[in-house]
Each structure stands twice: as structure tokens, then as C-alpha cells.
Amino acid sequence: MEVSIGRNRRAFMAYGFDDVALVPGTETVDPDDVDVKLRIGNIELEIPILASAMDAAVDVRLAILMSQLGGLAVLNLEGLQTRYESPDEAIERIVEAPQEDVVKVLQEVYREPIKEELVYERVKAIKSSGARVGVASTPMHAEWLLPIAVRAGADVAVIQSTVTTVRFVSTRRQPLDWKVIREAIDAPLLVGNCVTYDAAIELMRVGADGVLVGVGPGAACTTRQVIGVGVPQVTAIADVAAARDDFFERTGKYVVVIADGGMRTGGDIAKAIAAGADGVMIGSPIASAEEAPGRGYHWGMAAPHPGLPRGTRVKVMRRAPLETILLGPATTDDGTQNLVGALKLSMATCGARNIREMQKVKMVVAPAIQTEGKLLQRQQSIT
């Protein structure tokens, strides 16, 4: 819905997870019959959940576990794992920095150069356990790092930055050659992030097997505050999903849409799918797993930026084992555990047998705003 926000200036209304809710239909489905598989290129995942390429969420151990539970972890090839032989110490420095020094410590720790041999070794270590793993690089380093990681056995390659477009204009730097990279990588390729129909279509045209959707929504990210850029996820996902459907109709190639960022609960994930996503990539919920490398903390990959840090260290706690978070059974009622169970129950309640059906479920706009009644209710219910 386009509105006028001033003379000669129009803007679309954009909606986030908190702005919408799912509507049950006239049929309900047995949750045990619900199918939530996600296929990326030739890879089929039992559960449609990827772990974000963030250093507090994914290391070798977590990646193996994630694979065993049916999902896919993405290792950040420009993170601590490939900068430090033993990243534990660096993580300890970050985790133990007093709040006022965090940004400075992050900037320091990430100044250490990336080592090619570590890129290779980390992937090898995961693969040797029989697990699947994704690997992520920024566009700037993609031609350098991704081929090494794929050679080491990476199952999925990811090219990711805050905003990635096919066209990059610079008088100083050589833009990424999409044709070269697409040919160099013999694995499904995810690219992102993007938030609009047009940008997504262009990424599909240069050979992406999946696109990551999300600018500004993550818990550990302050992009919207620092540079003002961002589109709430429900609208962004719907727009990119429309691109996927149109691209599929024209070309016969189904490029998956992965919602990335801003999801904290099973309800958020269900809404991401209902908005049109095929799967999701989550950071904070993974970082809050007992097995996560972040030791109860989480930080965004733009947080260590030398000139303009966008994100900081946030406390996410060590809440539960990863299995409990993903597959349950939940021991809390706030939606942060048994994410897959919640997704299945949500789909069952809405009458959706699989992801494609869930993408057509009805939604209402119903902001979860703090109104007086709710505040009073909440206040009254504090034990």
C-alpha cells in the first residue's frame, strides 16, 4: 500500500513480524503429517533452518551438531575461525570486555588477517565428521575464499554483505565478476542480503540458487539506526518471494528465499514462511544454545567495522541445548524453544501440509503494540 509522505514523495507501508499474525483456516492438519523440508540446489535439509555466518553462533562443533539435527550451519570465512588458530582466546577477550570497551575490543580482535590454510582446515574438520556445512564470504573476498572452502568440501556457498547488488559502482575497486564466481563454485550458491523485488531478480539472473532477505532486522544489528536503511521483514520477504515466483515462471528455476534476521520465536519463523520464505537463517537463537561458541553473548558481523561499527555485543544467555532450541521439547513458554515444533504446529493450525502451502496462509495486520490494556495485564501478571 503506497501512501504520500509529502509533496511528490510516496512510500510503501512496510510490515514486520510484530505487525502481523497468522489466521487459521477451515481445515487443520495433524502436526505429525507436516513436512518442513528445505531444498537448496541439490541439498535437502530436514528442517528449514540455517545458522547465521556469525562468530558467536557457528564454529566447527556447532556446525557438526546443526547438521546432525537436520539443519545447516554457515561458517563465516572472514570471522575469528579463519583468523585465529585458536579462536577461543579472541572470543574470551570479547566476552570479558567491559561494556564500554566492547566496540574497541571487537575492532582490535578482527584486525588479525584471514589465513587461507584455516579456511581450508575448518571446513575439512566439519566435513570429516560427515556433516554438511555452508560457508560465507563478502563479495569483496568471494573469489579468493569461496573456492578454497568448496574445495575443502563445503556443501553450500554464501556471498553475503549488508546489502549485495549485482551492480557495484566504484572508481577504485574491481566489482565481483558474477560470471567467474558462479563458474568457480561447484555448489549451491546463496547470495544476499536483499529486500526488494528488483534487486532479488538480478541476483537470480546471475545464478544464485537462493537469496537471503533482510536488511536491518537482526537483534545484534543497528544498521537501521546508524545509516537509516532497512525494510521490515514481512514486506521484504513477500517482495522477494514474488520475484522468486516470477523468475520460476519465466525460467523454470526455483530459487529459494531465505529470511535472514529478526526472528526470535517459533511464531516469527512461522510468519517468515507465511510471508513467502522457503527457509530461515537465524543468529541470536543459535548463539543462545549451550554449545554455541559465543558463551552466552552475540555480536553482529558489522560490529567490528573499523570506521562505522553497526552492532555491538548483546547478552543472549546460554539458554538450552541446541537440540532443545530446534526440536524441543520446550521447557519455556515464550516461543524460544522447539522452533521446529512450533513451526509445525503453526502450519498444522493453519491447515498447511508443507512450506509451499504455508506460503499462502492468510495473515492479518495486528500490531503487537504496547497498549494500555496489555501493559496493565502484563504488570498484573508479574509474579
Add this chain to the structure above:
Amino acid sequence: MEVSIGRNRRAFMAYGFDDVALVPGTETVDPDDVDVKLRIGNIELEIPILASAMDAAVDVRLAILMSQLGGLAVLNLEGLQTRYESPDEAIERIVEAPQEDVVKVLQEVYREPIKEELVYERVKAIKSSGARVGVASTPMHAEWLLPIAVRAGADVAVIQSTVTTVRFVSTRRQPLDWKVIREAIDAPLLVGNCVTYDAAIELMRVGADGVLVGVGPGAACTTRQVIGVGVPQVTAIADVAAARDDFFERTGKYVVVIADGGMRTGGDIAKAIAAGADGVMIGSPIASAEEAPGRGYHWGMAAPHPGLPRGTRVKVMRRAPLETILLGPATTDDGTQNLVGALKLSMATCGARNIREMQKVKMVVAPAIQTEGKLLQRQQSIT
């Protein structure tokens, strides 16, 4: 009002109690002349209020009292009352559990099996006092439990789950046979919950005498957070009321609409009726009665779910005798006491002589959002 929330994706705006307010007309009515009776099948209630089938709200004693005050309590046939000969002990465990263990304790306590003889005995105990009572079962156990309870004298049967649809699709479980259950039960039948026109019409077609409206709004419920599903009550009630009116026009049968959940004050109840409901079902306000079994606490019936608990124990306090809460006189000014008096005054102020007239009263959309002015006002008025 439908809006676009992204390419090819539309959603209706949905409104809750806090989003609307009632508008007085050109006529006012003497509150003493206002009629608030509710008729469910052949049962006529003096006040249009049902007590929810929740263990913190309804036991034998509360059900008798509720009936004496002119309303109807619904006993949960799958709750503690039918699992334990002496449920007091189980309630004590729940009430005294430290906050961090509540979900686990709830899960444990509700693992005890349901006993048929207790189903019969509890209903008998209420009926032997001359009181009326409703009884509730999930669809899965309806064919087993409801006939026992009706045989024991239950006045109203309720089939209720988070979302109940006529059509349930499963490769593993036999769905409820609506024809069989309708014929097996010789009492008015309420079915729910539902939130849309289409789902409600189908429930009416299989013989429901009333439908329960509400998914996600209750104070002790986190369905919307955990699985993302829910429709704010004003819109849900209006949609289902439209189904009732159309069904009545086509068939001559008037199926009552009972708003269930999310109402805390007299104002909320008045809005539920104005949105189109014939009566309301309330949990928290009943659980906060001095005579309620929950001892000042309340918990949702999805809270003990073994894999995916949706709701927890909330403190509701023991605020006043049930009679004060329902019929007054109020000794507080926050709208939580004398709910019937408030409803009558609301109707009188809006010029409505009875429930049917109240269903046509004008509303405005006027969100009770916390704006700066109100926050300042409130701050300034703290004593």
C-alpha cells in the same frame, strides 16, 4: 479493510479491544431497564458470562457459585479435577513452584491420567446442589468424555481446542465424527475456538448451538508468540457474528457467539458484545476471585503441553469475592469489578436496551496507545 503488505500479498487490518471505543448515541437508557440475558439452546442465563474451562478458574465450588450468580461455569474434563481425587495437592505444587520450574511442574502434574469416574462424580457434585454447569473436552476426547458428563447432568457441552475446525486432516488419527457426537449429546453444544467467518459457518452446519471466538488473546496464553497465530478479538467477533447472522437468515437457527479470552474489564466485555458477541467466556477475572481454585494464580490449558507449552502461570491475585467481581458494588475504579454493572451502564450509555441492540452500537477506532501526553499524565498522577 484490506491492505497490501508486499507484492501479491494482502492482509486485512484486524482490531482488538484496546483499538476501539464505543460511541454513545442520541438516546440513553435507564441502566435498571437493561436486559443482558443470554440463551444457549434451551438454557437461559441471567448474565451473559461463562467461566472458562481452566483449572485455576473452575472447580465444583466455583461452578455452584457461578450458577447462583446467574452465569455458567465450564468444567475442564481434562484438567486436574478429573485427574486427581484430591486436586488440592496438585494445585499446591503448581502454585508453590519457583518461577523457573513452573513449566516443568505443570508438565509433570498434568501427566496423571484422566479418570472416567471423576468426570462423572465432579458433574454430579455440582448438579446435586441444583446448579447448572458446562463441561469441556478437546475434540480428541469428546466422544469419550462428553457423554459421561452429560449423563451426569451437565447442562452444556463444550468441544474446545486452540483452533477447532470441522475438517481435520491426518494420516494417523481418526478425526472426530461430528454427526456421531452431535447425536450422542443431548445438551446444547458449544464448539471452538474459531476466528473467521468460514470456519464458524462450518461449525454451525455440523450442529453447534454456539461458537467460541478467540485465538491468542488470553492473558495466560502465548499462542501468538509461540506459533504466530491469532486474530484480535473485535475483528474476529465481528466476522463470526456475520456468520451467525447469515446462518440464521438461511436456516432460522440462532447460534450464539461467545467471545473467549482477552477481556479483563467491563469495558472489554462491552466491546465484545458491541462487536457482535452474545456472551463472553472469561478466565483471568474468574481466577482472581477469592473463591477460585487457583489461589491467586492462573495458567492456560496449553501451558502443560509436553512438547510445546504455550502459556505459563501468571499471578492474578485474590482480588475480591466472585459476587463483587460479577455484580459489584465495585470498590476499585479500574473496571475489574462489577462487570455486569459496567456492561449495563455501558449499554445504557449507548442507548442499547438488550444484547441485540448493543451489537449494533457505533464504534470508533481509537487506539489506547501509550502516547507521550498520556504517559506524562499517568506519571504525574502516581500518588
Add this chain to the structure above:
Amino acid sequence: MEVSIGRNRRAFMAYGFDDVALVPGTETVDPDDVDVKLRIGNIELEIPILASAMDAAVDVRLAILMSQLGGLAVLNLEGLQTRYESPDEAIERIVEAPQEDVVKVLQEVYREPIKEELVYERVKAIKSSGARVGVASTPMHAEWLLPIAVRAGADVAVIQSTVTTVRFVSTRRQPLDWKVIREAIDAPLLVGNCVTYDAAIELMRVGADGVLVGVGPGAACTTRQVIGVGVPQVTAIADVAAARDDFFERTGKYVVVIADGGMRTGGDIAKAIAAGADGVMIGSPIASAEEAPGRGYHWGMAAPHPGLPRGTRVKVMRRAPLETILLGPATTDDGTQNLVGALKLSMATCGARNIREMQKVKMVVAPAIQTEGKLLQRQQSIT
């Protein structure tokens, strides 16, 4: 703007003071040239401000002072001043009651009967000082009390209840005979409260010289919470102002519109006028004057209701002398002092020379909602 809030159910969007802001035009005016006079029948007031008929705001002393400052106080003929020879003691009981007993104490104190002789004496006492005063009664007691007060010299008569309509339907009580009362009272007559075009037009037709607009907005009022009824002031005022203009066009009689309730700052008053009011009636700001009878507290006239209290005692502090509050100079920057100066500056800034021009000033919808940015700003600015 009408929107659908569900099938077959439509509602108008309604706006309050916090939802709008005034827009300066292409001309500014010297504040010293701005005329804010208000004429009610044959009475002309220097400033368009009435003090509410509330016991914490108006007694004999305050009424005299209000008149001297150019406004008009309205004495509540059913309040403590006409129930007690020496109301000080009753006020002391209210002011000193512990928070949990306030409602009960209010109910008790207001059980004392109204005395006709006090009605006469209070008005006489005010008039003997040469001051002007208004007097207020509910419709139920209007035929009894207003003639006494007018005989004692009251300049303006007010018939006021939460919602007053010309038509009142009762099988038990005789409704007010509007013809009789209109003929019995030889003074300008204000009637209210109302919030819609139709109700206002009917009040004008039975002879009101002014109508009071406002249901639910006051700081000391919980009508909206308790019975769900209320219309935000900007929309209510605009609707009633349209009735005034149409009535004037048809009959040549200009019935003033007085916005009553919900105004705390000069900005709120300016918006009330811009929405279409000719003047305002305020309670809390008056009750916070050093000379006010409420001793730093305020309570609504529905607060002592025996069955359904709607309002409580709120702390308003003794902030400044009444003169400072109304005419300044202000010593605070929050808009609560120099209300008339603020109104004049607002009109000057918007290019309005008088009240009629201010009623046509442009507004924007610009909710003063607590957004993240503002919260941060505010947080950061706490000294």
C-alpha cells in the same frame, strides 16, 4: 475516515490531542493582537477557559479568583460544597486516605445529602464579591437545584453528566423535561457531555446555549476503561463543531462548543480550539493551582459512584498560583503554565487573530507515539 473492522462492521477513525499537531501558515500574527474572548449567551469572558465542576477544582474562593482572572468557574451543586457546611473536613478525609481506601472513603463522604440552603449560600457568597460563576447539576437534579442557584445569582447554568442526551428511556424514572427547565432558567445554559453531531444537534434544539464535548478523556476519569465508552477529543470536537455550524446556518443561533476534559497543556487547548471548540473546560490544571480546594489532589465526579466508581484520587501537586497557570509568566517549560499565553502564541504562530480563525487552522496527523528514537533521546536527556 471510515474503515472496516470486520464483516459488516465499520468504524470511524478517531483522533485525540496526542495524534495531531497544528501547522503554521504563510502569515504570522503579533501575539499581543490575538483576541481569545469567549461569549456564552450574554456573558463575555476575557479568556476562553472554564474551571470544571469538580470538588478538587472549584470552591467559593477559587470561583472568585477565576472570575477575576477573566474566566469562569463552575460550581458543582451536587458536590461537597453543598453537602457540608464546612467541606474542609470531608476534603481532608479524602486527601489523607491511604491509597487502598480512597474509593471507599469517597463513596462514604459523598453519601451525605445535598442541602438546598447551601446551594443558595455558596452562590450568594461568590456573587457578593462581584464575581461571575457557573453552576452545574446532573439532569436528574436539574429541575430542583438549578433554579435555586440561578435565583442566588448564578451567571451560567450547566446540566452535565457523563453522557447527556435529550432522550432518556426509563420505565422507572421521569426524564428531565427540557422545555420546563429551559423556561425555568433565566441564564445561559450549557449542556453535556456529548461527542457526536446528532446528539449535539438535539441538545441545541432544546435550547442549549453551549454544549460540553468530551466522554472519557479526563485525567481523573476511567470511563473508557470501565465501560468502554469514549471518543478521542479532536474528532469529537470537530463533529460537534460541525453541528454548531449547521445549526447556526439554519437558525441564526450560535451555540458555543466547550471542549471538556483531556487537556493538560497549552498545546492541548490550542488543538481543542483548532478542532473547532470556542472554549475549554479544564479540571486537573485548575486542581493543581495553589489556591484549589483539592490540596494537590484531584478526583472525578464519577469516582464516588456507589456501585461503579469510575475514577479515583490522583495526585496533581500544588504547582503554582492560578494566575501563573492561566496567565503566566511560566517558570516551567512543559506547557502547564501560562495556558492563555501559550494559546495566544499558538494562534499567532498559526496566523489566527481570533478563535473563529483558529478553528480553521490546518492540522496534521502526527502521533506523539513513543518511538525508539524519541525514547533514546529522552533517556539521554535525563539530568
Add this chain to the structure above:
Amino acid sequence: MEVSIGRNRRAFMAYGFDDVALVPGTETVDPDDVDVKLRIGNIELEIPILASAMDAAVDVRLAILMSQLGGLAVLNLEGLQTRYESPDEAIERIVEAPQEDVVKVLQEVYREPIKEELVYERVKAIKSSGARVGVASTPMHAEWLLPIAVRAGADVAVIQSTVTTVRFVSTRRQPLDWKVIREAIDAPLLVGNCVTYDAAIELMRVGADGVLVGVGPGAACTTRQVIGVGVPQVTAIADVAAARDDFFERTGKYVVVIADGGMRTGGDIAKAIAAGADGVMIGSPIASAEEAPGRGYHWGMAAPHPGLPRGTRVKVMRRAPLETILLGPATTDDGTQNLVGALKLSMATCGARNIREMQKVKMVVAPAIQTEGKLLQRQQSIT
């Protein structure tokens, strides 16, 4: 978008920085290639940032520094710098006043008369260092003060009050003669503030080289609360930018639009430009520089108003050196440092090579309202 806010009363929806977000396009640009220059008349600034004519933000030292960093400070010719030979003492009194006395102290301190020789000396002091500087006066004193300052070498003249219109109506005071002042000043002239198309066009017609946009948005300003007047900045900027474009088309003269007030982060500045501004004027961020005269505090220029103070002293802290705030590198992640770097990255991300391109970037309406999900997220992330 115009909506009805009541019978016969319509209003435009107006949007602020928190209501919108920027949308990346299909092209990204190298931040190092982004050009953010601002040209005011014959003056070209490296960065499009002006320091507000406020006493806590600008004195001689700060003005010199601001110029060295590529921006332009505006010295308030009616502030402490031109009233006191040594303003330090006055500032100390303000900074050290206890909170409850601040308004009174401000009123006292600003009672000291303006001295012509100080007007001349302050400008001379800045110019003798080779720096550029702007000077500001109210319309009332413009014909007196501006010529003195321009004679002393001021590079840009500013005529500024809360709302400045070409037409001022008074029976007592002589309005500013725009023709006289335009001819008397041989420097680029900025005039403001304004918030609408029509008012802006008139200012352009009398010879303004730039207009200042903003009524009510600043952190140290309570205009909207006190007099109810204000338009959120995105809509105000867009409307005035439309006036600029139309005026340019008709006359060939490009009058710059400077957004003034309400910007706290790089994101806010980016949105101001995207809404149509050519540059921004900021107060609080400058006042929070270590070198700022306000010693960690800030106060609005309407705060010392003798009758109706609108604004107070707010604590802004001494956060970082001015260079860090403007040019980075940032050591925090909240968007308050490296404002120019953030603007450049924002433009790069949105594919804008220069200010003119940034003015056409897409926006969405996406209120940064505190919803439940976000509150929970935030709560959970407190370290």
C-alpha cells in the same frame, strides 16, 4: 495522504524520521566515491552539516573547528556570546543550576542586553583564524545585527525564529522589510524556520538562498507540547523540497533546503537528505562534542523566553571530540558518531553518488515503534 479527522475537518498524515526507513536499490556505490558537498550561494562546504545557532553548541572556538572539519557553524547573535564579554560565567551559572531552578536562571542570564561591539568582535575573532562562519538573528533584530556581523566578515547570514513568514501582522510592531534586509546583506541568506510548501515559496521569493525546515522536532525544544504546533520532519522536508524544485524550475535559482532539528544519528541525517534536504543543521550532536561550549548540557533558544519558556536544559554529555562525531572513526554503535561516514555509507548502500541522487532514494513507512517483540529482544540483550 489526507484523512478525515472529523466532520468537515481533514488533515494530512505527517511522518517523522522514526516512521520511515530507506530502501536499497539495485545498485550499490563505493562509499569512497560518494560526494556530500553542500553549496550555499557562493559558499561550498565539504560536508553538508551546519551547527545550530545555539549557545551550548557554538562559540568562537567551536566555529573555527567546525569550519576546519568542512562544515559551518552558525553563531547566535542574540545569545550569550554577544551579551557577555566573558560568557563563561553565564554558562557556568546555567550548567550548575539545580534542575528546579534552570528555567529561572536561563531567564535571568538572558536578560543582559546584546552589545553591538561583541557582535562585531566575535565574528572578527573567528574570521581572523581563516575559518568560515554563519551568523543568526531573529527577524526582529535582523536589520540591526546582521549588517554588523556581515561587515565583520560573516560568510552566511541567517534570519531565524520558531516560525518565520514573509507576512507578519501587527498593530504595534513594524514587520521586517525583506527588500531592505536582502539588499543590506552581501552574503548568502538562510531564512526559517518553515514547514510548508507555501511558506517556503514566499521566503524564496523575497530572496532567501536557503530555507531552514523544522518546527517542533528538536531534543531541546518543547514547542509542540507548549503551543501544539509542529510538523514531523520527513513530511515537512518533502513539502519544502517540492517548493525548492518548483521555484528552481520557474526561476532557475536553486534555493537550498536545510533540515533543522530532530536529528540525532547518521540514520536521521540520511533520512533528512532522502526526504529532500540539501543539508542539515544539528544542535544536540554538536553540543555533545567535547569542545562544545555547553559543557555537556544543551538548551534551546526559546528556553529563556520570559513569559513562555519552550525548552529546558538537557544533559547531552561530553561524548567525543567533534571530529569523531562528524568524521569518525566511531567507537560506539548507536549511530551518534561518524555522522558523515554514516551518511556516505547510507548513500552508497542506496546507490546514491551525490546529494541530488540521495533525494530520490526510495523510502518505506516502517515505524520504529516499541512492539512487544522488540521490547523483549531489547530486555533480553541488556548486559
